[in-house]
Amino acid sequence: MTNITPIVCAFLLTTSACAAEPISISISSATVTHEERSGQTILSIELTEASRKILQRLSTDHLGRPLAIRVDGQTLLKPVVREPLTTRSFQISDPKWTDDQVRVLADRLSQPGARLDVDGVD
Numbered sequence: 825m826t827n828i829t830p831i832v833c834a835f836l837l838t839t840s841a842c843a844a845e846p847i848s849i850s851i852s853s854a855t856v857t858h859e860e861r862s863g864q865t866i867l868s869i870e871l872t873e874a875s876r877k878i879l880q881r882l883s884t885d886h887l888g889r890p891l892a893i894r895v896d897g898q899t900l901l902k903p904v905v906r907e908p909l910t911t912r913s914f915q916i917s918d919p920k921w922t923d924d925q926v927r928v929l930a931d932r933l934s935q936p937g938a939r940l941d942v943d944g945v946d
Contacts, residue, residue, distance in 0.1 A: 846894065846941035847882070849875040852912070854933035856926050859917065865926045869933065869940075870913045883908040890945040895932065902945050 850872040857866045871879065887905045893916070894900065901916055932938065 846892075846943035847878065848939040848941055849879060851875075851933050851938040851940060854930040854938070856923070856930050857915070864917055864919065865921055865923050866915045866917045867921075867926050867929055867933075868913065868915045873912065876909070876912045879909040886944075892943050892945050894941040894943075895929065897941075900929075 852870040852872050854870070855868045857868050858864065859866055883905055887907070890902050890904050892899050892902050901918065933940070
């Protein structure tokens with residue numbers, strides 16, 4: 825089961841199920857942190873301001889449906905939108921992720937021009 829921190833619940837959005845292309849979201853930074861109580865590895869992501877605005881609009885319009893979050897074509901998570909995203913930063917985690925996997929992912933997303941692709945799931 826995928827764990828999603830309260831901050832990420834704001835990020836959980838989806839596009840229309842009929843969307844043909846994923847929406848690319850630009851990343852400002854990605855870092856590795858750990859959940860204080862459990863020690864679980866967490867990926868902290870900060871968006872560009874332009875991407876924050878896109879996600880805020882989309883998340884407001886698309887509540888209650890799943891979303892695929894992908895990096896390099898690989899699906900990381902398929903969370904359900906619970907509330908609109910209004911901030912530039914959020915955190916995601918999965919109990920199956922190792923520290924090394926999250927570090928590699930954070931390094932990849934910290935590269936210039938890094939993007940997350942998001943699209944609706946039927």
